[in-house]
Amino acid sequence: MVTIRLVSYLEKMAGFREKEIKIEEPTRVRDLIAFDLPDERLMVVVDDIGGDLDTVVDNDSRVVISPIFGGG
Amino acid sequence: MNGYNGKFLVLDMSKKEASEFTYPEEWQRTFIGGRGFAVKILWDNVPPGTDPYSEDNWLVFSIGPLSGLSLPSSSKMIVAAKSPLTGGYGDGNLGTRASPQLKKAGYDGIIVKGKAESPTYVVIENDKVEFHDAKDIWGKGTYDTEKYLIEKYGKKAGFLSIGQAGENLVRYATVRSQEGRSGGRPGMGAVMGSKMLKSIVVKGTGKFPQAEPKEALKLGSEGYNMVKNAPNYDHWMGQGTTMILDFLQESSTLPVRNFSAGTYELAAKVDGSELERTKIEQIGCPRCNMQCGIVIKDAEGNNSELDYENIGMLGPNIGIGDLPRVGVLNYMADDYGLDTISTGSVLGMAAEASENGVLGETYSWGDFEKSKDLITRIATRADNIGSLLAEGTMRMAQKWGGDASKWAINVKGLEASAYNAATVPGMALSFGTSPIGAHHKDAWVIQWEIQFSERDAYTPDKAEKVIELQRIRGGMFESLVTCRFPWIELGYDLEAYPKFLEKVTGRSGWNLDEVFEVADRIYALIRAYWVREFVAEGKVWSRKMDYPAERWFVDGLKDGGKYTGGHLEYDKYDELLNSYYGFRNWDLRGIPKEEEFKRLGLEHEAEQLSNLVDLE
Numbered sequence: 038m039v040t041i042r043l044v045s046y047l048e049k050m051a052g053f054r055e056k057e058i059k060i061e062e063p064t065r066v067r068d069l070i071a072f073d074l075p076d077e078r079l080m081v082v083v084d085d086i087g088g089d090l091d092t093v094v095d096n097d098s099r100v101v102i103s104p105i106f107g108g109g
Numbered sequence: 110m111n112g113y114n115g116k117f118l119v120l121d122m123s124k125k126e127a128s129e130f131t132y133p134e135e136w137q138r139t140f141i142g143g144r145g146f147a148v149k150i151l152w153d154n155v156p157p158g159t160d161p162y163s164e165d166n167w168l169v170f171s172i173g174p175l176s177g178l179s180l181p182s183s184s185k186m187i188v189a190a191k192s193p194l195t196g197g198y199g200d201g202n203l204g205t206r207a208s209p210q211l212k213k214a215g216y217d218g219i220i221v222k223g224k225a226e227s228p229t230y231v232v233i234e235n236d237k238v239e240f241h242d243a244k245d246i247w248g249k250g251t252y253d254t255e256k257y258l259i260e261k262y263g264k265k266a267g268f269l270s271i272g273q274a275g276e277n278l279v280r281y282a283t284v285r286s287q288e289g290r291s292g293g294r295p296g297m298g299a300v301m302g303s304k305m306l307k308s309i310v311v312k313g314t315g316k317f318p319q320a321e322p323k324e325a326l327k328l329g330s331e332g333y334n335m336v337k338n339a340p341n342y343d344h345w346m347g348q349g350t351t352m353i354l355d356f357l358q359e360s361s362t363l364p365v366r367n368f369s370a371g372t373y374e375l376a377a378k379v380d381g382s383e384l385e386r387t388k389i390e391q392i393g394c395p396r397c398n399m400q401c402g403i404v405i406k407d408a409e410g411n412n413s414e415l416d417y418e419n420i421g422m423l424g425p426n427i428g429i430g431d432l433p434r435v436g437v438l439n440y441m442a443d444d445y446g447l448d449t450i451s452t453g454s455v456l457g458m459a460a461e462a463s464e465n466g467v468l469g470e471t472y473s474w475g476d477f478e479k480s481k482d483l484i485t486r487i488a489t490r491a492d493n494i495g496s497l498l499a500e501g502t503m504r505m506a507q508k509w510g511g512d513a514s515k516w517a518i519n520v521k522g523l524e525a526s527a528y529n530a531a532t533v534p535g536m537a538l539s540f541g542t543s544p545i546g547a548h549h550k551d552a553w554v555i556q557w558e559i560q561f562s563e564r565d566a567y568t569p570d571k572a573e574k575v576i577e578l579q580r581i582r583g584g585m586f587e588s589l590v591t592c593r594f595p596w597i598e599l600g601y602d603l604e605a606y607p608k609f610l611e612k613v614t615g616r617s618g619w620n621l622d623e624v625f626e627v628a629d630r631i632y633a634l635i636r637a638y639w640v641r642e643f644v645a646e647g648k649v650w651s652r653k654m655d656y657p658a659e660r661w662f663v664d665g666l667k668d669g670g671k672y673t674g675g676h677l678e679y680d681k682y683d684e685l686l687n688s689y690y691g692f693r694n695w696d697l698r699g700i701p702k703e704e705e706f707k708r709l710g711l712e713h714e715a716e717q718l719s720n721l722v723d724l725e
Contacts, residue, residue: 042359044355044356044359045344045348045353045354045355045356045380045382046344046347046348046352046382048355049382075341077340077600078340078341078600080556080559085671086563087559087561103359103556104341104344104352104356106352106356106556106598107553107593107594107596107598108353108528108549108553108554108555108556108597109350109417109418109553
């Protein structure tokens with residue numbers, strides 16, 4: 038199962054905070070996203086390593102997608 | 110050069126006299142304004158080793174060529190002085206109507222020197238300056254003070270005031286303005302209080318000095334439109350800076366129970382979504398269309414304006430997971446004129462001291478009533494404990510000794526902003542090398558180092574990134590002086606700012622590289638100022654001054670998910686610091702090399718510094 042964790046206001050956009058998706062083969066993050074997310078100003082981290090929406094993930098991966106923040 | 114008035118107003122509080130200080134025109138190119146002017150004025154005029162509360166210390170309010178103009182979020186002002194909290198250079202910025210009013214009154218800033226014999230406030234109306242008896246407002250909070258001044262001088266005037274914390278010389282008292290804006294974390298409000306100056310009122314009727322006002326206005330209009338049409342604008346307007354809290358929770362970088370832990374079990378009760386749900390209004394600085402102040406009705410019925418820093422420090426950091434209660438503590442701190450970040454850090458340390466039987470009374474995590482009680486005792490220095498807490502975490506640790514140094518989360522004496530850097534070395538470096546102590550203003554790199562570097566690494570790319578951001582945030586924005594949020598939060602084009610400079614000053618050729626050279630000059634002079642003051646006071650300056658909080662090295666992080674138990678390592682941090690010094694052309698003590706001073710045109714300052722310390 039791939040775990041997708043959406044941070045901050047992305048949760049409201051997608052309607053969930055965290056969910057698990059079973060995949061049959063390695064898949065791009067982008068193809069796991071069945072909802073509209075802004076393409077720009079996103080942080081994608083897969084298993085604690087920086088990636089992007091085209092990073093390929095496998096079952097057991099944890100994907101964190103966050104808006105980009107400036108840090109105040 | 111256009112864009113400037115060419116002079117500062119000087120208020121001599123001892124003589125109750127006003128005069129003007131005309132600065133060399135070349136400063137407009139070499140220092141731009143704001144922070145650059147402030148540090149140059151302090152370097153030149155405040156004798157080495159001056160007591161921050163003596164009449165010889167100067168308090169400098171400084172605006173820049175872009176301040177107050179019709180461009181996104183421009184109404185900012187720097188307030189700077191030798192800090193009573195750190196003993197080094199201290200400053201902060203605040204959004205205030207005083208910024209455009211001062212420019213229209215014909216000044217690029219205000220210098221306050223001397224010390225009045227009794228509480229005083231000053232009214233500036235163009236070239237007319239009056240010193241008034243402040244007995245009716247001395248002892249009042251900042252909200253009542255501003256209300257009093259508004260009734261007398263009208264809502265359109267600019268106000269700069271202190272609360273009881275500044276009057277009582279709390280070392281982290283701020284300057285307040287516009288019923289909600291604060292600035293000057295390292296005790297700038299206390300310096301103002303030491304001069305018995307309660308408030309400054311500014312009204313100006315002149316024009317903004319601009320070379321090409323129509324072109325600047327057009328550029329500004331485009332900027333406002335870009336901000337408003339940014340893809341994340343609506344989300345920003347919903348939650349403001351607090352939208353970051355959920356990210357910090359996810360990445361185990363929240364400050365929880367005095368920075369001992371990285372996640373908080375009640376985070377969802379105080380995060381951006383909860384803030385948005387309970388919001389009653391939104392306020393911000395003049396000239397801003399992305400207001401960051403989100404107001405809730407707090408647990409006692411006040412309208413409390415919150416942002417991430419005060420939620421992080423007065424919520425998770427002291428174990429309070431209830432937004433309306435956080436709002437009360439924030440409202441109290443704002444009214445007293447206390448810095449909310451340092452207040453939260455001091456309270457967190459006090460709770461840990463109580464746990465360890467050192468405080469002398471009981472104060473538990475999450476104790477709302479006791480937190481209120483302590484805030485009042487701090488602001489009024491009501492008793493020994495209140496007065497000790499008013500000194501800040503560095504002095505609390507010195508007083509208590511033993512393990513207390515681990516509970517003091519500061520750099521150079523300034524308490525860390527609301528980011529737990531135990532497992533993010535780049536952010537630790539940012540705190541370590543910030544020019545005022547552990548503040549996030551100059552560089553925030555947590556997200557970058559997780560996404561684009563290796564989180565655990567101490568690699569040179571992190572030092573480069575910190576410097577890149579320090580040049581932009583701490584150098585450019587603090588000297589222009591305008592808010593960084595349009596760029597850093599909503600993606601407004603950085604290249605727009607040199608263009609604004611050209612249109613406003615009439616000097617062609619401004620570009621980011623030149624601005625960044627100015628930033629390097631400002632940083633070098635601020636560092637020289639720190640070293641000069643330390644050596645002049647007989648204190649030891651060493652690279653350890655650039656170490657982040659001890660806790661982040663010696664205590665493993667609690668509740669940090671896979672980062673539980675994680676901490677910084679001294680030898681690796683030293684390597685990272687060496688990289689930083691190398692990129693800056695500073696020596697291994699963290700002092701700019703002689704050739705670097707020369708590159709930046711600071712030969713005279715280097716010669717002055719070399720009388721106190723050998724330069725490489």
